[in-house]
Amino acid sequence: MRIGYARVSTQDQETHAQLDALRRAGIDVVHEEKRSGATMRRPIFENLLRNLRKGDTLVVYKLDRIARSLKHLLAVIELLHSRGCDFESLTEHIDTNSPAGRLMLQMLGAFAEFERELIRERTIVGIRAARDRGAQLGRPRKLTKPEEVEALRLWRTSRYNHTSIAKLYNVHRSTITRAIERLVQDEQPRLL
Template sequence: MITGYARVSTDEQATAAQLDALSSGGCERVFEERASGGRWDRPELHRMLDQIRQGDVVVVWKLDRLSRSLKDLLSIMEKIDAAGAGFRSLTEAIDTTTPAGRMMMQMVGVFAEFEREIIRERTHAGLARARKKGRYPGRKPKLSDDQRQEIRDMVRSGKRTEAEAARIFGVHRSTISRVMREALSDPIT
């Protein structure tokens, strides 16, 4: 079955041009949606992905109708491929039912992976620079080193239970358990 997917972002926009193109492209059934392409919670998209089967072809007017995010686009393409279905974009002339189309999508995937690696490298470099400057990004610890030591001492001595220490310091009991586990793995405390 040839299945189409048409999407516009706002109520003011119309899917008429997409629907005409999908009809001309041989679509037997079309899932139509009004939602941002950057959102993952699109019910018609998920309904379509749930209903495609081996040998089906999913057709869109343009790639950006399927998703605005390259990461999400590749995720959707993986779901289509896992179902044994093909994919075709009418405007970009991408057709994964052909060897050239599969190669094109693999190249898109390679560029996306490269982009993720570059972002990861930049993130690690930025964190390293921040640490050199004495800044540690992320959430501030709920307990100071002195408070952690005080908790260890009171729980080890039996003066307080972990639950009582959690109430005293205004933290969750799992935080106290983590402090005690760290104390076991770090023999100098």
């Protein structure tokens, strides 16, 4: 039996393209998962692997849907082969039934891992350069600096708690908590 697996990294993404390709390839049973491939904990994928039977073929739209590193990819392929199962990738046209298919799989896995490492490295360099230029990274704060100072002043009167101040500014309680903690920390004398 040919069993499909479709995965996207976040809840906001959709598997439509993968599902369409798998169905065009004649795959009737497809398991979907919305979870980053960077994490080793993927319950649907783990369950799928446990339930594969001898003679089954795991089919994916693209190689990077099952693994984020060559080591992990090879471990999955080895597990499949130890159970008498095969692997097929529709995009890369890889079928592990032949020695040439297994070689191609390993080469593509190595290149995919190399590409991810290059992207990661460029991202780190870009973030560092942005910080050096003084760019403010991350989500903008909900409160302005004067609003944060006023929130701290209200909290210090002991007439307002974090929740009541949050209601005044129409923000979540944790926003007030972080602002107050940040300002109190800034007031602490710097130790050399």
